[in-house]
Amino acid sequence: MIYLDNAATSLRKPDSVVKAVTEALTSLGNASRGAHDSCMNTNRVIYNARGKTAALFNCSKENQVIFTNNSTEALNIAISGTLDPGDHVITTELEHNSVLRPLYRAEKERGVTLSILRSDKKGCIDYTDLEKEIRPETKAIVCTHASNLTGNVIDIKRIGEIASRHNLLFIVDASQTAGSIPINMRESGISLLCFTGHKSMLGPQGTGGLLIEGDIDVRPFKTGGTGVQSYRKEQPMEYPTRLEAGTLNGHGIAGLSAAIDFLNDTGIDKIHKHEIHLADTFYDRIKEIPDLKIYGDMSDRVRCPIVTINIGDMDSGIVADELSYNYGIAVRAGAHCAPLMHKALGTDTQGAVRFSFGYFNTVEECEKAAEAVKEIAERR
Amino acid sequence: MIYLDNAATSLRKPDSVVKAVTEALTSLGNASRGAHDSCMNTNRVIYNARGKTAALFNCSKENQVIFTNNSTEALNIAISGTLDPGDHVITTELEHNSVLRPLYRAEKERGVTLSILRSDKKGCIDYTDLEKEIRPETKAIVCTHASNLTGNVIDIKRIGEIASRHNLLFIVDASQTAGSIPINMRESGISLLCFTGHKSMLGPQGTGGLLIEGDIDVRPFKTGGTGVQSYRKEQPMEYPTRLEAGTLNGHGIAGLSAAIDFLNDTGIDKIHKHEIHLADTFYDRIKEIPDLKIYGDMSDRVRCPIVTINIGDMDSGIVADELSYNYGIAVRAGAHCAPLMHKALGTDTQGAVRFSFGYFNTVEECEKAAEAVKEIAERR
Numbered sequence: 001m002i003y004l005d006n007a008a009t010s011l012r013k014p015d016s017v018v019k020a021v022t023e024a025l026t027s028l029g030n031a032s033r034g035a036h037d038s039c040m041n042t043n044r045v046i047y048n049a050r051g052k053t054a055a056l057f058n059c060s061k062e063n064q065v066i067f068t069n070n071s072t073e074a075l076n077i078a079i080s081g082t083l084d085p086g087d088h089v090i091t092t093e094l095e096h097n098s099v100l101r102p103l104y105r106a107e108k109e110r111g112v113t114l115s116i117l118r119s120d121k122k123g124c125i126d127y128t129d130l131e132k133e134i135r136p137e138t139k140a141i142v143c144t145h146a147s148n149l150t151g152n153v154i155d156i157k158r159i160g161e162i163a164s165r166h167n168l169l170f171i172v173d174a175s176q177t178a179g180s181i182p183i184n185m186r187e188s189g190i191s192l193l194c195f196t197g198h199k200s201m202l203g204p205q206g207t208g209g210l211l212i213e214g215d216i217d218v219r220p221f222k223t224g225g226t227g228v229q230s231y232r233k234e235q236p237m238e239y240p241t242r243l244e245a246g247t248l249n250g251h252g253i254a255g256l257s258a259a260i261d262f263l264n265d266t267g268i269d270k271i272h273k274h275e276i277h278l279a280d281t282f283y284d285r286i287k288e289i290p291d292l293k294i295y296g297d298m299s300d301r302v303r304c305p306i307v308t309i310n311i312g313d314m315d316s317g318i319v320a321d322e323l324s325y326n327y328g329i330a331v332r333a334g335a336h337c338a339p340l341m342h343k344a345l346g347t348d349t350q351g352a353v354r355f356s357f358g359y360f361n362t363v364e365e366c367e368k369a370a371e372a373v374k375e376i377a378e379r380r
Numbered sequence: 381m382i383y384l385d386n387a388a389t390s391l392r393k394p395d396s397v398v399k400a401v402t403e404a405l406t407s408l409g410n411a412s413r414g415a416h417d418s419c420m421n422t423n424r425v426i427y428n429a430r431g432k433t434a435a436l437f438n439c440s441k442e443n444q445v446i447f448t449n450n451s452t453e454a455l456n457i458a459i460s461g462t463l464d465p466g467d468h469v470i471t472t473e474l475e476h477n478s479v480l481r482p483l484y485r486a487e488k489e490r491g492v493t494l495s496i497l498r499s500d501k502k503g504c505i506d507y508t509d510l511e512k513e514i515r516p517e518t519k520a521i522v523c524t525h526a527s528n529l530t531g532n533v534i535d536i537k538r539i540g541e542i543a544s545r546h547n548l549l550f551i552v553d554a555s556q557t558a559g560s561i562p563i564n565m566r567e568s569g570i571s572l573l574c575f576t577g578h579k580s581m582l583g584p585q586g587t588g589g590l591l592i593e594g595d596i597d598v599r600p601f602k603t604g605g606t607g608v609q610s611y612r613k614e615q616p617m618e619y620p621t622r623l624e625a626g627t628l629n630g631h632g633i634a635g636l637s638a639a640i641d642f643l644n645d646t647g648i649d650k651i652h653k654h655e656i657h658l659a660d661t662f663y664d665r666i667k668e669i670p671d672l673k674i675y676g677d678m679s680d681r682v683r684c685p686i687v688t689i690n691i692g693d694m695d696s697g698i699v700a701d702e703l704s705y706n707y708g709i710a711v712r713a714g715a716h717c718a719p720l721m722h723k724a725l726g727t728d729t730q731g732a733v734r735f736s737f738g739y740f741n742t743v744e745e746c747e748k749a750a751e752a753v754k755e756i757a758e759r760r
């Protein structure tokens with residue numbers, strides 16, 4: 001199988017990640033729940049992982065690295081934990097349902113109002129439009145770092161500058177970029193960063209996190225055991241326990257920690273360069289195919305390694321099935337949990353075929369995939 | 381190290397669990413997010429795990445097995461998703477903070493009222509008291525299957541019968557029992573069962589679940605991507621997607637699935653018998669030590685393999701440290717996230733030293749632990 005669905009999850013993990021999880025499964029106790037060696041060992045693993053995560057994204061407080069099950073959980077915590085009735089929020093049409101649905105819910109249940117920044121047909125937003133949407137009651141800008149559908153990357157530094165100037169919270173969904181494109185919370189003025197461990201971070205599923213920069217009060221989402229302040233009726237107010245009820249996924253976090261080591265040792269720039277080379281190789285070989293639609297702004301120099309297409313009016317699911325059954329190529333088709341982006345691109349009925357490349361893919365695989373697309377387009 | 385902190389997490393996992401997670405880490409795609417082989421494989425793993433979990437606990441609908449990060453998350457979903465303003469809930473002093481804190485929160489934020497059933501000094505409740513607490517506005521009984529502090533097991537069948545008779549929801553926290561003591565949702569009238577994967581289920585951390593028996597509407601807790609019904613603004617209403625936003629911990633669930641196979645192949649009765657034999661061995665050798673306090677109802681024939689003690693007035697943390705440093709024995713001391721239980725036992729300042737045994741412990745380890753307790757008691 002040629003796996004080109006890395007934007008959904010990185011199928012292949014570094015050997016060191018697999019090893020770290022395997023070792024953890026035979027050695028880790030319950031974090032923060034005791035003082036014996038195996039607990040201390042777990043606490044060490046998690047403490048180190050917090051430090052590495054904070055460093056990776058340049059977050060100033062290690063204890064404000066909150067481990068979650070995935071990016072969706074981080075986004076739910078960030079959005080439900082900071083917005084109050086009467087608040088206004090700005091977001092974009094590029095967003096995934098993991099941003100949109102928590103915002104729609106805040107709109108419906110908490111009296112939050114919402115402005116959704118339009119995207120053009122290439123999936124780009126107008127940054128000057130964004131500033132025009134700011135009102136006195138605007139509390140936050142919530143936006144993705146990159147579209148999971150087109151691979152377009154948002155200039156978060158530019159938005160962060162706007163957010164800082166207007167004293168707004170800036171909540172960033174880094175699901176598609178963390179580990180592949182450098183993110184610097186302090187430089188980009190990011191207040192809350194949400195990431196998942198299993199995509200370009202190259203870590204295990206069941207991991208992810210929320211990083212909080214500076215003094216921001218985020219209400220607890222889950223409540224429960226914390227191993228500290230057991231006699232308090234409410235969740236302790238100190239981070240990270242405030243947002244981490246129950247036993248952490250220590251086994252997964254051990255893998256995430258090894259994944260961050262891999263990213264640092266290899267170099268995120270090197271990883272990204274290779275991934276973009278793969279995407280470019282594929283793109284260059286398909287772009288002249290007649291009647292092929294390619295979505296997103298392919299001219300932007302900063303992109304995710306994603307190339308999303310349709311072949312004429314062919315249903316995207318049928319193209320993906322042909323790729324899978326006839327060529328052993330795994331891609332994603334249909335709707336990509338980004339309903340407004342599909343509407344902006346005009347792909348809400350056809351869906352779209354997304355090729356997403358990862359560090360462990362090869363140029364040869366991209367060439368084969370391009371060849372397959374050509375053949376399907378010719379046969380149709 | 382002699383690991384006797386299995387009630388916190390089972391340090392040792394069956395080899396098949398480690399193998400399943402390792403294999404998953406090198407082969408699993410993103411569940412429900414595509415139609416290619418690696419996705420289908422993931423969907424199969426998760427589908428099978430749902431079926432096995434439903435069968436293990438005799439839940440009638442496989443699609444009402446919701447996978448969560450841990451038991452705390454399952455309890456948060458169950459409690460926040462079913463209680464409405466004006467509802468009255470009955471719980472017990474045996475509860476862990478993972479039950480108490482979500483209930484206190486519902487009391488404070490949602491206008492739910494709470495009755496907390498008293499425990500006697502042995503950590504037992506009076507079942508006739510329970511029925512007396514039922515009022516017209518009572519919506520649910522929320523209770524643990526076993527105290528994580530004393531190991532006392534609650535007669536859930538008896539409570540389930542009361543709940544059924546009064547048409548109440550019965551929410552059970554099976555954190556300490558799932559995998560070690562048989563649980564039959566239908567026979568015991570359990571509406572919502574919450575379990576964790578990493579304790580006596582012998583699975584990985586980062587796994588757990590909520591099982592829903594019959595037609596019960598549980599409000600979504602997290603919202604986000606579901607891979608289906610992408611154009612809906614709200615979380616889809618069908619189980620399990622209603623309560624499973626974002627990418628599942630497929631790697632962990634593969635391990636949980638293997639753990640359930642191990643439980644079934646070995647036999648839960650056999651596992652429990654061995655664990656109880658270990659606890660009895662330890663108990664028999666320490667019970668005559670002068671000035672030793674042993675908590676819980678040790679006469680009950682159905683118990684968790686937990687023996688919780690204090691040595692005179694010695695601080696429980698010091699006892700645990702001595703056990704760790706001088707004998708290499710890992711136990712848990714201090715407060716055990718069960719504040720009302722500690723108060724009922726009179727251990728809220730001293731804490732308590734909990735020895736908890738698991739299937740992979742040996743009789744010899746229990747003998748050594750008993751010897752260590754004797755020596756510490758004599759030396760003091």
